[in-house]
Every structure is written in C-alpha cells, then in structure tokens.
Amino acid sequence: MTPPTTRRSVAFVLASWRPDAPAGMERATAALATGLTQAGHHAVIVTAAPQPHQPGLPGVQVEALTCLRVTFPCDDLTLREAITRDEHVIAGQLARILTRHRADTVVFVDALWGLGRLHAELPARRVLAVHVLGHDADLRPALARADVVIAPSPFVLAQAAEAGWNITDWRIVPNALLYDPETGPQPPHAVREELRRAGPVRVLARLGPEKGVAELLAAAHDWDRPLEVALAKADFEAEHGAQQTLLRRCQQLAEASKSARVRDGLPWRAVPGWLAGAAVVIVPSLAETFGLVAAEALGVGTPVVAYRLGHLPALIGESDGAGGVLVEPEEGPAGLLRAAEALLADSLRYGAISRAAYYRSRDFRPLRVAECFVEAVS
Structure with missing residues (x-):
C-alpha cells in the first residue's frame, strides 16, 4: 500500500x-x-x-x-x-x-x-x-x-x-467494522438456505435495558425457532449491580421458554462467524444512534430484523436493496418475532435481502472509514 x-x-x-x-x-x-x-x-x-x-x-x-x-x-x-x-x-x-x-x-x-x-x-x-x-x-x-x-x-x-x-x-x-466484509465469513448460498430453513435466530447485545433483550425473551416464551442470545457486561452501567440484575432476569426468561438460551458474550474475533451462522439477527434495541451489531450482521450477509427507529432505517434500508426488515416500535417484540418468521418463510425474499445486506455494509470497511475520518479532521 x-x-x-x-x-x-x-x-x-x-x-x-x-x-x-x-x-x-x-x-x-x-x-x-x-x-x-x-x-x-x-x-x-x-x-x-x-x-x-x-x-x-x-x-x-x-x-x-x-x-x-x-x-x-x-x-x-x-x-x-x-x-x-x-x-x-x-x-x-x-x-x-x-x-x-x-x-x-x-x-x-x-x-x-x-x-x-x-x-x-x-x-x-x-x-x-x-x-x-x-x-x-x-x-x-x-x-x-x-x-x-x-x-x-x-x-x-x-x-x-x-x-x-x-x-x-x-x-x-460513520462507525467502522473491525473486520472487512470482503474478507469475512460469507456463507455460500446453499449454507445460507439451510440456515433459513433451520438455523437459529441470534441476538448480540450488551446488558442494558435500552437494548430490549428482556422484552424480546419474554415475547418468545412459546417460540419454536431456536433463539440464541449472547449477552455481556460493559464497564459502564446506570447504577451498581444493574447489569447483573438484568442478566439474571434474561437467564430466567430463557430457562422458562421453549427454545431460547442465553450465553456469554463473544470475543470480537468470533463475532462475524457467530452472526454469519444465524438465520436472522434481531436487534431489539429501543434506541440506536448507529447500530453497530446490525452493521456487523449485514457485513456477513445475515438479514436483520429491527425497529424502525434511530439510524437503523438508513443503515438497513426500507425498500429495494434493504438488508433486513423494519418493524414499527408500537408492534413491540412480538412484532419483531412475527417479522422474522415471515422473512424465514419466504425463500426468494430472504435470498434477495441476504445478498443486499452484504452490499450495504461495504461503506463501513475500516480503511474507508479511516480515510473519511482523516478528511473530516484535517
């Protein structure tokens, strides 16, 4: 270079x-x-x-x-x-x-x-x-x-x-992706189609009430599809012990459900592969000024289901070329689950959204964002 x-x-x-x-x-x-x-x-x-x-x-x-x-x-x-x-x-x-x-x-x-x-x-x-x-x-x-x-x-x-x-x-x-989508784990079409039919729906979030994870787990009590949620504690919290309290709540909700499970958070290097192995990534956040998890999912071709709020509509897209499905916040977590089910039931739509997801992520390659940063601060 x-x-x-x-x-x-x-x-x-x-x-x-x-x-x-x-x-x-x-x-x-x-x-x-x-x-x-x-x-x-x-x-x-x-x-x-x-x-x-x-x-x-x-x-x-x-x-x-x-x-x-x-x-x-x-x-x-x-x-x-x-x-x-x-x-x-x-x-x-x-x-x-x-x-x-x-x-x-x-x-x-x-x-x-x-x-x-x-x-x-x-x-x-x-x-x-x-x-x-x-x-x-x-x-x-x-x-x-x-x-x-x-x-x-x-x-x-x-x-x-x-x-x-x-x-x-x-x-x-814009926020950058840590790993370049061009070198990421892009599942081939046959693998992606198998994920659509039987793969897990996944959620990746830090422990914060604004991430909406507990509400999603409560709504998924009787959901049949495997729902895998990776949660981790950040070094900041609203008050002492808040993250541990929320973690216990999410674990209890998962244990009481048919198919949900909560696991520990992931090292950064494992995130692309884990998101690539999802049929859909749900982002249940109630506030997003960018939507980095959504961008990471797009980068590996995994469709995203999220609320229509914050920067998510611009990031994911809302019409032709969208990398996911947006749900009105008023529909709540049950609306997110319904949208995921509908997308997974439609092979043609799912394939088109998966292909579009990757292309939407290319603006967030680390080198490209670095060039944007240097120009902005010069």
Missing part, C-alpha cells in the same frame, strides 16, 4: 476501552484505530480500564491512564466526580502521553467516558466524537473545548439540533 502523504498520529481517549468489550463505542474505536494503522498512520488508545494479558489490536498501541481513579464497572456520576477531583493530574498525564506519541490529533470518544469535558492544555488538535448526546453537564464543556466535532450518523446531528445545539460545523464519520 502506498504510504499516506501526511502521516497522522492519532490518540483515542476512552476510559472504559478494553479488547472484547461488548459496547459499540469500544468496538468502533478499535475499528477506526485499526483502519488508521492500515492506512499508514499511527494510532494509540488511552484507557483507564484494566487490560488483558494477551495481544491487542495489530499495530495499535494502548496507554494506561493510571491517574483516573475509578474501578469498573462504573456509573456516570462516579466517573464525573473522579474527573473533576483529579482534573489537573489527569490533564498532565494525558499531555505527556500525547507528547510521547507525537500525537497531532486527540479524539475524545465521548463527552464523559471519553473525557471530552476535561479542561486541559494539550499539544494536539481536539476532536470530540459524539456517539450519544449524554448529559448537558458533560456535553457543554466538551463542545466548548473541541476543535472538531464528529458524529456517526445524521440521526445524531438531528438529535443534537432538536436539543438546541449548533451543529453547523459537525461532521459525519
């Missing part, structure tokens, strides 16, 4: 980042950092989360923000107080990390969790990534300190405008 004309050194700050984390911000950050290294740039991720003793992302360095004194999982209030309490010390350590890596750009991957609110004099251009709007108490100072603001979808811009923020100079950089 021809080296880029100007080699960038980009630092990403996300307090909760660790490999195999189930949250979209962590996976999207990993994918963009990977894309930048593929394009010949330097990328480093700055995190306060404990790191596993295993190889990380190829070509991407990881730096520990040791002076951010929190334990994980952590809630918003605890993190905000920790940043405020040690702001000067955190700013100093971050500045030293940026200097060591000769970073020309620092991306705060959220106003709070990405430390975008941090008051600091830094030797790099500040980029704020707004994946979700979050709290005004964090977003207001983060926006005031940012040189560039990026968001993953037009839906986020619309949300921000409706909330009264000036989005005139905000730029869209």
Whole structure:
C-alpha cells in the first residue's frame, strides 16, 4: 500500500476501552484505530480500564491512564466526580502521553467516558466524537473545548439540533467494522438456505435495558425457532449491580421458554462467524444512534430484523436493496418475532435481502472509514 502523504498520529481517549468489550463505542474505536494503522498512520488508545494479558489490536498501541481513579464497572456520576477531583493530574498525564506519541490529533470518544469535558492544555488538535448526546453537564464543556466535532450518523446531528445545539460545523464519520466484509465469513448460498430453513435466530447485545433483550425473551416464551442470545457486561452501567440484575432476569426468561438460551458474550474475533451462522439477527434495541451489531450482521450477509427507529432505517434500508426488515416500535417484540418468521418463510425474499445486506455494509470497511475520518479532521 502506498504510504499516506501526511502521516497522522492519532490518540483515542476512552476510559472504559478494553479488547472484547461488548459496547459499540469500544468496538468502533478499535475499528477506526485499526483502519488508521492500515492506512499508514499511527494510532494509540488511552484507557483507564484494566487490560488483558494477551495481544491487542495489530499495530495499535494502548496507554494506561493510571491517574483516573475509578474501578469498573462504573456509573456516570462516579466517573464525573473522579474527573473533576483529579482534573489537573489527569490533564498532565494525558499531555505527556500525547507528547510521547507525537500525537497531532486527540479524539475524545465521548463527552464523559471519553473525557471530552476535561479542561486541559494539550499539544494536539481536539476532536470530540459524539456517539450519544449524554448529559448537558458533560456535553457543554466538551463542545466548548473541541476543535472538531464528529458524529456517526445524521440521526445524531438531528438529535443534537432538536436539543438546541449548533451543529453547523459537525461532521459525519460513520462507525467502522473491525473486520472487512470482503474478507469475512460469507456463507455460500446453499449454507445460507439451510440456515433459513433451520438455523437459529441470534441476538448480540450488551446488558442494558435500552437494548430490549428482556422484552424480546419474554415475547418468545412459546417460540419454536431456536433463539440464541449472547449477552455481556460493559464497564459502564446506570447504577451498581444493574447489569447483573438484568442478566439474571434474561437467564430466567430463557430457562422458562421453549427454545431460547442465553450465553456469554463473544470475543470480537468470533463475532462475524457467530452472526454469519444465524438465520436472522434481531436487534431489539429501543434506541440506536448507529447500530453497530446490525452493521456487523449485514457485513456477513445475515438479514436483520429491527425497529424502525434511530439510524437503523438508513443503515438497513426500507425498500429495494434493504438488508433486513423494519418493524414499527408500537408492534413491540412480538412484532419483531412475527417479522422474522415471515422473512424465514419466504425463500426468494430472504435470498434477495441476504445478498443486499452484504452490499450495504461495504461503506463501513475500516480503511474507508479511516480515510473519511482523516478528511473530516484535517
């Protein structure tokens, strides 16, 4: 590959980042950092989360923000107080990390969790990534300190405008897939057809009430089709113990059902193959500013069934060339199950949607998104 004309050194700050984390911000950050290294740039991720003793992302360095004194999982209030309490010390350590890596750009991957609110004099251009709007108490100072603001979808811009923020100079950089669809596990037609007839329906989500998993499991009590749900805890939660409580609830619902089962979350490298082995992927989320799991399913040619909300209609499509089926939120989880059943019963429609799904994912290849990012922040 021809080296880029100007080699960038980009630092990403996300307090909760660790490999195999189930949250979209962590996976999207990993994918963009990977894309930048593929394009010949330097990328480093700055995190306060404990790191596993295993190889990380190829070509991407990881730096520990040791002076951010929190334990994980952590809630918003605890993190905000920790940043405020040690702001000067955190700013100093971050500045030293940026200097060591000769970073020309620092991306705060959220106003709070990405430390975008941090008051600091830094030797790099500040980029704020707004994946979700979050709290005004964090977003207001983060926006005031940012040189560039990026968001993953037009839906986020619309949300921000409706909330009264000036989005005139905000730029869209979509979330990237960590693994290129062109090299992913695309099941051949015969295998895909067998999956349609008898394969499992799958759900991949982190443990959060907004993901709608418990409601889907309750609605699937008497469903005959195998329903496999992979759930994992993130390093952030609304309040202490909330994820464990939700996990127990989902496990109880699965145990009481005819065909559902709950399993642990997956390492990132296993996600494409697991989604490729599904007849359909249901995304029961009640809010999606991008829809990374849906994009990952599209990337392996697996049709997606989801609610018509957030960025999902633009991501999945709604007419010819759609990579899935959208259901009105008012129909609830029973509507998602009915839509999945109807799609699986129609061989011709299923085949067309499966083929379209892959083509819709190509805009999210890591190298392509990295090029979009460099253009947006230059």
